[in-house]
Amino acid sequence: xxxxxxxxxxxxxxxxxxxxxxxxxxxxxxxxxxxxxxxxxxxxxxxxxxxxxxxxxxxxxxxxxxxxxxxxxxxxxxxxxxxxxxxxxxxxxxxxxxxxxxxxxxxxxxxxxxxxxxxxxxxxxxxxxxxxxxxxxxxxxxxxxxxxxxxxxxxxxxxxxxxxxxxxxxxxxxxxxxxxxxxxxxxxxxxxxxxxxxxxxxxxxxxxxxxxxxxxxxxxxxxxxxxxxxxxxxxxxxxxxx
Numbered sequence: 001x002x003x004x005x006x007x008x009x010x011x012x013x014x015x016x017x018x019x020x021x022x023x024x025x026x027x028x029x030x031x032x033x034x035x036x037x038x039x040x041x042x043x044x045x046x047x048x049x050x051x052x053x054x055x056x057x058x059x060x061x062x063x064x065x066x067x068x069x070x071x072x073x074x075x076x077x078x079x080x081x082x083x084x085x086x087x088x089x090x091x092x093x094x095x096x097x098x099x100x101x102x103x104x105x106x107x108x109x110x111x112x113x114x115x116x117x118x119x120x121x122x123x124x125x126x127x128x129x130x131x132x133x134x135x136x137x138x139x140x141x142x143x144x145x146x147x148x149x150x151x152x153x154x155x156x157x158x159x160x161x162x163x164x165x166x167x168x169x170x171x172x173x174x175x176x177x178x179x180x181x182x183x184x185x186x187x188x189x190x191x192x193x194x195x196x197x198x199x200x201x202x203x204x205x206x207x208x209x210x211x212x213x214x215x216x217x218x219x220x221x222x223x224x225x226x227x228x229x230x231x232x233x234x235x236x237x238x239x240x241x242x
Contacts, residue, residue, distance in 0.1 A: 151221040153184040153229040163211035163235060166203045170239065174201045177236040178208045184217045186226040196232055208235040 176199030183191035193213050195205050212233060220229035 153220040156216040159216035163207045179234045188217045
C-alpha cells in the first residue's frame, strides 16, 4: 500500500489558508464592534412639523363688517311734582254767632218751654206762567176787553205750622235765618222746596224744609185760573223768642 500523498497542498493549500484567515479577521472585527439588533417590527418614527400657511387677508366678520346700532336707553319721563291742593276757605254764613256772644248752657235753653221758630212774612212771589202766546193773552182779558190781574201765591192762614227747633241746635245755642224757595202748585200744595240761603247750620235748614213741605198755600191766580208759581219764605230760628 502506497502512502497518502497530499497533492492538493501545494496547489490549494495556500489560498484556503488565506481565505480562512481573512474570514477569521472579519469575524473577530465584527465581534469586537458592539452590534445591536433592532426590532424590525417597530414602526418607523415619523417627524411632523407644523408649517403655517401663507397669510391671507382675513375676511371681516359680520360683527366687524357692520357694527350693530347703539341702542339709546329709553328715559322715562319724570313726573312733575304734584302741587298740594289748597282747599278754598268755606264761606262763613252771616248768621254764625261770634265768639264774644255768650252761649246758653243746656239748662238755660230748656227753661223756656215754648221755644219755636218764627215764620216771617213772605216777600213778593214770582208766578210761573203755565201758558204762553195768544192763548195766555186772551185769558188776561175779560169779555169786555179789560185786562185781568194776576194774584200772587201766599201761605194759607192756619195751615203753616212752625218748624220744631232741633234739640242739638238748642243745646249748642245755634240761631239763624234760612230762606226757602218754595214751588206752589195750582192745588195749593208745596212742590219742590230748596234752600235759597242757608242759616249756616244744616240741621236748622233741614228742619225748615221739613216743616214748609207740609204747608198749604193759596195758589197764584191768572184771572180765574190757578197757576203754578214760586215764592221765597224766610224762617228764623231764635232761642230768645218765647
